[in-house]
Amino acid sequence: MTPQMPAWLDPSPWLDGRASTHADVERALRCDEPGPRELAALLSPAAHPFIEVMAQRARALTQRHFGRTISLYAPLYLANHCTSGCAYCGFASDRTQPRRRLKPPEAEKELAMLKEMGFEEVLLLTGERTSHAGFDYLLECVSLAAQRFHAVGIEAFPMTTREYGLLAEAGCSGVTVYQETYDPRQYDRLHRWGPKKDYLGRLEAPARAMEAGMRTVGLGVLLGLSDPGFDAVCLMRHAGHLQRIHWKSGITLSFPRLRPQEGNFTALFPVDEAWLARLVFAFRIVLPDVPLLLSTRERPEFRDGMAGLGISKMSAGSRTTVGGYGGAEPTTEGQFQVSDKRSVPEICAMLRNRGLEPVFKNWDSAFRDASVRGHD
Amino acid sequence: MERQGKAQDEWIVGGHRFSSRLLMGTGKFQDAETMVGAVLASGTQIVTVALRRVGRIPQEDDMLGPLQQLKGITLMPNTSGARNASEAIRAARLGRELSGSPFVKVEIHPNPHHLMPDPIETFEAARILAAEGFVVMPYMPADPVLAKRLEDVGCASLMPLGSAIGSGHGLATAEMLRLILRHARIPVIVDAGLRSPSEAAAALEMGCDAVLVNSAVAASGDPIAMAAAFAQAVGAGRVAHRAGLMPRGGGTALATSPLTAFLSVEDA
Numbered sequence: 001m002t003p004q005m006p007a008w009l010d011p012s013p014w015l016d017g018r019a020s021t022h023a024d025v026e027r028a029l030r031c032d033e034p035g036p037r038e039l040a041a042l043l044s045p046a047a048h049p050f051i052e053v054m055a056q057r058a059r060a061l062t063q064r065h066f067g068r069t070i071s072l073y074a075p076l077y078l079a080n081h082c083t084s085g086c087a088y089c090g091f092a093s094d095r096t097q098p099r100r101r102l103k104p105p106e107a108e109k110e111l112a113m114l115k116e117m118g119f120e121e122v123l124l125l126t127g128e129r130t131s132h133a134g135f136d137y138l139l140e141c142v143s144l145a146a147q148r149f150h151a152v153g154i155e156a157f158p159m160t161t162r163e164y165g166l167l168a169e170a171g172c173s174g175v176t177v178y179q180e181t182y183d184p185r186q187y188d189r190l191h192r193w194g195p196k197k198d199y200l201g202r203l204e205a206p207a208r209a210m211e212a213g214m215r216t217v218g219l220g221v222l223l224g225l226s227d228p229g230f231d232a233v234c235l236m237r238h239a240g241h242l243q244r245i246h247w248k249s250g251i252t253l254s255f256p257r258l259r260p261q262e263g264n265f266t267a268l269f270p271v272d273e274a275w276l277a278r279l280v281f282a283f284r285i286v287l288p289d290v291p292l293l294l295s296t297r298e299r300p301e302f303r304d305g306m307a308g309l310g311i312s313k314m315s316a317g318s319r320t321t322v323g324g325y326g327g328a329e330p331t332t333e334g335q336f337q338v339s340d341k342r343s344v345p346e347i348c349a350m351l352r353n354r355g356l357e358p359v360f361k362n363w364d365s366a367f368r369d370a371s372v373r374g375h376d
Numbered sequence: 377m378e379r380q381g382k383a384q385d386e387w388i389v390g391g392h393r394f395s396s397r398l399l400m401g402t403g404k405f406q407d408a409e410t411m412v413g414a415v416l417a418s419g420t421q422i423v424t425v426a427l428r429r430v431g432r433i434p435q436e437d438d439m440l441g442p443l444q445q446l447k448g449i450t451l452m453p454n455t456s457g458a459r460n461a462s463e464a465i466r467a468a469r470l471g472r473e474l475s476g477s478p479f480v481k482v483e484i485h486p487n488p489h490h491l492m493p494d495p496i497e498t499f500e501a502a503r504i505l506a507a508e509g510f511v512v513m514p515y516m517p518a519d520p521v522l523a524k525r526l527e528d529v530g531c532a533s534l535m536p537l538g539s540a541i542g543s544g545h546g547l548a549t550a551e552m553l554r555l556i557l558r559h560a561r562i563p564v565i566v567d568a569g570l571r572s573p574s575e576a577a578a579a580l581e582m583g584c585d586a587v588l589v590n591s592a593v594a595a596s597g598d599p600i601a602m603a604a605a606f607a608q609a610v611g612a613g614r615v616a617h618r619a620g621l622m623p624r625g626g627g628t629a630l631a632t633s634p635l636t637a638f639l640s641v642e643d644a
Contacts, residue, residue, distance in 0.1 A: 063595045064542050064543075064544065064591060064595055065542050066404070067403055067404020067405065067406075067591065067594050067595060068404060068405060068406035068594065068595070069403075069404060069405075069406075120431075150428075215459070215488070216488070243489065247486070247487050248459055248486040248487060249488075250487075250488035250489060251489070289489040289490065289491075289542075290489065352407065355406045356406060357405065357406050357407050357408075359429070361428065361429060361430075361431050362428055362429065363428050363457065364427050364428045364430075364457065364467065364470070366427065366463070366466045366467045366470045367428075367457055367458060367459070367463045367466070367467065369466060
């Protein structure tokens with residue numbers, strides 16, 4: 001049965017706004033408090049000729065809110081075991097690739113290597129909850145990471161509020177849960193089996209994480225699965241809904257784009273670079289103070305161009321294979337293909353050349369300790 | 377507490393004398409060299425550094441290292457990123473350890489998007505840190521009552537916002553700032569929201585003791601030149617304040633038929 005979208009996700013601004021006119025786009029660009037309707041106008045075909053204007057606006061807003069800096073973080077894949085059957089994912093349970101997880105000492109080695117590379121923020125990733133890599137395993141890895149890193153985030157399976165609370169206590173400050181697509185019919189078709197089939201369970205996960213005291217929740221859609229304008233408007237709705245209820249937590253948004261995976265899934269709604277760029281500019285205009293992230297899925301030239309042009313945070317030197325940094329024998333296939341294979345010093349040099357300071361430490365573990373122990 | 381030093385128009389905060397009335401933030405710059413250049417060009421004597429940007433071991437993007445080399449600069453660690461009093465207090469203690477400075481800018485903003493200061497948590501943190509001997513400079517909403525409450529618990533200065541951090545909306549809170557100034561016994565520093573040197577001058581003309589800027593310099597076209605421009609504007613605003621602005625025009629011309637002709641001469 002197709003899941004029901006909650007009323008607060010209301011995608012109607014896209015359904016009405018995709019046919020926006022030139023004048024609608026101009027109005028959206030002049031609007032003081034742009035909302036979903038303006039976002040829809042900026043993503044409509046009529047906005048295409050405005051891409052340069054949007055880029056200029058995005059750069060000015062990014063500079064105002066984030067300065068001439070780009071925050072850097074590193075993903076660490078802990079395990080690629082999975083029980084879900086996501087049609088587009090390299091880790092789906094019907095893929096034949098070898099499965100493994102890092103043993104805690106191996107994870108420690110990988111963490112030490114990332115620390116050596118200069119990182120102060122790490123994102124730990126796993127697949128769906130399995131007996132190989134379940135909650136207790138993740139909790140242990142978070143504790144290990146928190147000993148070395150000021151900021152620790154996770155991108156794993158949806159959890160209960162209590163579980164998120166335990167992770168926060170162990171030093172986790174960020175949770176990333178992409179809805180992949182907000183279109184319930186597409187969602188149901190693409191998530192063929194497994195726990196991820198639960199659309200609403202996933203949709204409510206960010207709210208549970210915030211309720212448990214997580215500082216930051218990362219949202220996003222996997223571009224290519226559904227009508228990207230529809231998903232963009234719903235993404236903005238989701239962010240707004242969370243901000244109104246959980247006002248003490250922050251939101252970040254990412255824009256992963258479907259790339260070739262094992263299993264040869266082809267994007268149903270392919271998104272090209274120009275459209276992706278316009279999407280980032282549009283989100284910067286409607287949500288000027290929300291960090292926007294770009295991963296190494298994208299090619300170097302695109303990442304270079306987008307740094308500071310809406311994008312305020314990037315991963316660098318990423319490996320998407322389990323054991324990829326050298327702490328263990330790496331698996332052969334990553335979750336996605338890394339297009340920007342440059343090293344961390346190369347990324348830093350590129351950013352500096354563009355007048356942007358790479359920032360590794362933008363957080364302090366003192367805040368984490370205080371939330372656990374209080375001030376006395 | 378004395379608000380102004382007699383000689384050379386100094387101002388005093390927490391028992392320390394300063395002649396520059398421009399405080400500088402250090403975030404948002406494209407590199408450490410530009411940041412240091414701007415700090416020098418501004419002639420500032422107090423710079424604030426976010427603890428969250430300071431490493432335990434010096435790193436390339438570390439903010440503290442280059443600033444500690446500069447002579448005549450008082451470091452003021454800030455607790456930016458703290459969501460509540462507990463977090464700010466921990467950050468303040470750690471900041472004092474790392475910088476060796478007793479100054480702390482208490483900055484508590486539970487919402488990471490608009491970064492508005494939390495008055496309740498700020499009051500609580502300020503109370504505890506002042507009792508611990510810190511020179512407490514609270515970043516605060518432009519609220520005249522909160523200002524007095526913070527003064528009463530031993531803050532060394534007040535740092536009300538002109539408008540939202542990074543907004544560049546200038547002195548949107550001017551009316552509230554005037555009320556704060558009218559009653560303050562400790563220095564008042566406008567922190568956040570300024571975009572142009574003329575707004576800094578206006579704050580000083582109004583009677584503020586100093587201003588703190590960061591984005592206005594770091595995100596400008598030429599941060600070093602802009603820092604110098606702010607220094608000049610702050611100087612001009614201060615001189616103008618001491619000189620005393622002429623009264624606003626329009627109210628002193630006499631009407632040909634006086635309204636007070638009925639008054640008896642004997643009673644005058």
